[in-house]
Amino acid sequence: MQVDIQRMDEVLEKVCLALLCLILVFSTLAFGAVRATEFAVATGLVLLALVLWLVRLWIAPNPRLLWPPVCWLTLLFGGYALVRAHFAPVQHEAQEEVLRVGVYALFFLWALNNLYRQEASRWVTLCLSLLAVGVSLYAMVQFVTGDTMVWHLFKPATYAQRGSGTFAYPNHLAGFLTLLLPLAITFTLAGRLNYPTRIITGYAALIMLGGIAVTLSRGGWLAAFVALVLLAAALFAMRQYRIPVLVILIVIFLGGIWFYGQAQEKIKRRVAAAFDRGHDRDPRWRLWEAGIQLWQDSPWWGHGPAHFDLVYPKYRQPVNHTQLRPNFALNEYVNTLVDYGAAGVGILTLAVALGLGGGWRAWRALSHSIHQEELRGGKRAFLMGAGIGWIGLLLACVTDFHFHLPAIALTAFALLALMCGHLRFATERYWVPLSRPTLFFFSLSLLMVGGFLGVRAWRSAEHAYWQRQADRAESGAVQLAALHRAWEAQPLSHWVAHQIGEYHRRKSWRQEGDYINQARTAMEWFQRAIELNPMDSYALIRLGMCHDWLGEHDLAEPYFLRALELDPNNYYTLANMGWHYFQRRQYRRSKVWFAASIRLNWWDNPTAYAYYRAAERLWHEKP
Structure with missing residues (x-):
C-alpha cells in the first residue's frame, strides 16, 4: 500500500509540473492574461493546482510544508492588500487588484511546495525557452511586416512598427524576455543537458535577443544589457566558461551591429525621444512627477490598490502629452508607492529580498557541496539564471509596470518559487510537519481563500x-x-x-x-x-x-x-x-x-x- 501511495504522489507531482507549464504558456499566449476572461481561466487552473496540493498532503504519511521566511511575507502582503482594499475609496478596482494579488500568492506557495525537485527546474526552463522562441519569432514577424494585430485583435496604433509578440505592449515582451534570457544562457553553458537540448536552449537565447531588439524598448534594452553584463561577469569568474562567454559577447555585438544597420532610423528616433527636453520630453517623467506628488499625499498607506489611474487626474500636467488616460505610472515602484504606500513597498521589498536571498543561500550551499568552478547538475545554473533574470526584470520595472501583467507576474513568481525550493539543499529547518488537526485547519483555510478568489474571478x-x-x-x-x-x-x-x-x-x-x-x-x-x-x-x-x-x-x-x-x-x-x-x-x-x-x-x-x-x-x- 505504501508503494501505491508513493507512485500516486509521483504521478500527482508530474501533473503539477504539467499544470505549471500550462498556466505559464496559456497566460503568455492569451494576451498576457490581462483581460478578466483569460485571467479567470488562469485562476481556475491555479485553483485546480491547489486541489492537487491538498490531495498530496492528505495521502502523504508524514505531510509537511516547505515554509521559508518569504512565505510569511507573502501572506502578510496579501492581508495588507485585502485591508487596504476594504478601506479604498473605489471598491471595484481595489477588489480586482486584490483578486490578482491573492492568485499570485497562492500560486507562489503552491509552486514552492510541489515543484522543488531539480527535474522541475529543468522542465520549466525548457518549456519557457520554447515559449519565448515562439513569442519572439511572432514579434519579429510583426516588426518586419508592420502587422498591427495580436492574434485576432488590433494593438494600439502607436506600437504598429514595433514587435510585441502575444502582448499588446512591446515593453512587456522586452521585460518577459529579459527575465528568461539569462536562464536560457546558463542552461546552455552549464546545465546537465544532452546536446540536442543544449542546442534548443542556445537557439532560444539567440532568438530572445532578437525578440528584445525588435520591441524597440529602450528600458528593455538597458535592462537586458545590464543583466547580460552581470551574467558575463559571474560566468567569466569561472575559468572553463571564459571562452564561451567571449564567443557569446562577440555574437551579441555583431548581431547588434547588423540590427542597427537594418533599423537605423527607427532606433535613432527611439533613442532621441528619450533625451527630449521641455515640452516634448517623455511622458514618463511627467507621470513619475505626478506619482511622487500623489504618494506624498498618503505616504504610509497609499491611496488604495489599483488607484493610481483614479487619483492621477488631479495632478495631470497642463500639456498635450498628458491628455490620454495613463492607467499606470510606467514605473512599478512609483505605482506601488501610490497604491500601497511606504508600508506596502516595505513588505514587498523584504519579501523579494528574502526570496532572492533564499536563492543566494542555496547557491552558497551548493558551492560547498561541489567543485567551486563547476555548475554541475544544473542546480546552480538555474539559480544563477533565474536570479539574474529577476534582477533584469526589476531594472525593467523602472520604466514600466511589468508585474501588473499576469503572464509576467506568474512567470516571475514561478521562478522565484523554484529558486526558494532549492533551500532544501541548504538546510532542513524550513520543513514544517503538519499534524492532522493542523492539516485540517490549513486545508480549510486554503479552500476558503481559493473559493473566495474563484467566485471573484468568475x-x-x-x-x-x-x-x-x-x-x-x-x-x-x-x-x-x-x-x-x-x-x-x-x-x-x-x-x-x-x-x-x-x-x-x-x-x-x-x-x-x-x-x-x-x-x-x-x-x-x-x-x-x-x-x-x-x-x-x-x-x-x-x-x-x-x-x-x-x-x-x-x-x-x-x-x-x-x-x-x-x-x-x-x-x-x-x-x-x-x-x-x-x-x-x-x-x-x-x-x-x-x-x-x-x-x-x-x-x-x-x-x-x-x-x-x-x-x-x-x-x-x-x-
Whole structure:
C-alpha cells in the first residue's frame, strides 16, 4: 500500500509540473492574461493546482510544508492588500487588484511546495525557452511586416512598427524576455543537458535577443544589457566558461551591429525621444512627477490598490502629452508607492529580498557541496539564471509596470518559487510537519481563500464578457440588456453605471419617447457612478449636462466645478466647462474655456473647435 501511495504522489507531482507549464504558456499566449476572461481561466487552473496540493498532503504519511521566511511575507502582503482594499475609496478596482494579488500568492506557495525537485527546474526552463522562441519569432514577424494585430485583435496604433509578440505592449515582451534570457544562457553553458537540448536552449537565447531588439524598448534594452553584463561577469569568474562567454559577447555585438544597420532610423528616433527636453520630453517623467506628488499625499498607506489611474487626474500636467488616460505610472515602484504606500513597498521589498536571498543561500550551499568552478547538475545554473533574470526584470520595472501583467507576474513568481525550493539543499529547518488537526485547519483555510478568489474571478469574467457584448451590440436594446447583465455580475462597477446612464442620456437627447424621464433615469445612473467612484469627473460632467439639458443651469454648475477640481488640466473637462457656459449663453466666458481646451488638444477636439466658432459668432451677434 505504501508503494501505491508513493507512485500516486509521483504521478500527482508530474501533473503539477504539467499544470505549471500550462498556466505559464496559456497566460503568455492569451494576451498576457490581462483581460478578466483569460485571467479567470488562469485562476481556475491555479485553483485546480491547489486541489492537487491538498490531495498530496492528505495521502502523504508524514505531510509537511516547505515554509521559508518569504512565505510569511507573502501572506502578510496579501492581508495588507485585502485591508487596504476594504478601506479604498473605489471598491471595484481595489477588489480586482486584490483578486490578482491573492492568485499570485497562492500560486507562489503552491509552486514552492510541489515543484522543488531539480527535474522541475529543468522542465520549466525548457518549456519557457520554447515559449519565448515562439513569442519572439511572432514579434519579429510583426516588426518586419508592420502587422498591427495580436492574434485576432488590433494593438494600439502607436506600437504598429514595433514587435510585441502575444502582448499588446512591446515593453512587456522586452521585460518577459529579459527575465528568461539569462536562464536560457546558463542552461546552455552549464546545465546537465544532452546536446540536442543544449542546442534548443542556445537557439532560444539567440532568438530572445532578437525578440528584445525588435520591441524597440529602450528600458528593455538597458535592462537586458545590464543583466547580460552581470551574467558575463559571474560566468567569466569561472575559468572553463571564459571562452564561451567571449564567443557569446562577440555574437551579441555583431548581431547588434547588423540590427542597427537594418533599423537605423527607427532606433535613432527611439533613442532621441528619450533625451527630449521641455515640452516634448517623455511622458514618463511627467507621470513619475505626478506619482511622487500623489504618494506624498498618503505616504504610509497609499491611496488604495489599483488607484493610481483614479487619483492621477488631479495632478495631470497642463500639456498635450498628458491628455490620454495613463492607467499606470510606467514605473512599478512609483505605482506601488501610490497604491500601497511606504508600508506596502516595505513588505514587498523584504519579501523579494528574502526570496532572492533564499536563492543566494542555496547557491552558497551548493558551492560547498561541489567543485567551486563547476555548475554541475544544473542546480546552480538555474539559480544563477533565474536570479539574474529577476534582477533584469526589476531594472525593467523602472520604466514600466511589468508585474501588473499576469503572464509576467506568474512567470516571475514561478521562478522565484523554484529558486526558494532549492533551500532544501541548504538546510532542513524550513520543513514544517503538519499534524492532522493542523492539516485540517490549513486545508480549510486554503479552500476558503481559493473559493473566495474563484467566485471573484468568475464574477469579474462575467462582468467583462457582458461589457464586450455591449460594445459589440448593433441595437440599443441589446446593448442595454448586456449592460444590465454586466451590472448584475458586478454591481460595484462605476463604469457600467456610467455606460447605462450614457445610454439613457443619448436617448433623451435624441428625444425618443419621454425624453425628460430618460434624462432623469440617466441622472440616477450617473449618481450611482459618482457614489461608487467619487473621483469620476466624467460622471460629474454627464450629470451636469443632463441638468443643462433640462434647463436647470444653476443645479448643473456645481457638478462641472467639481469635475474641474478633480481633473483641472484635462482638455475634455475644460471643453465641457465651455459647453456649460455656452448653454447659459455666456458666450465670451465659454470661449475662454474652449480656447484652453484647444491648447491642450488641437489634433482631436472637434467639440471645442465647433463651439468656439459658434460662441464667437453668437457673441458678436448678441445685442
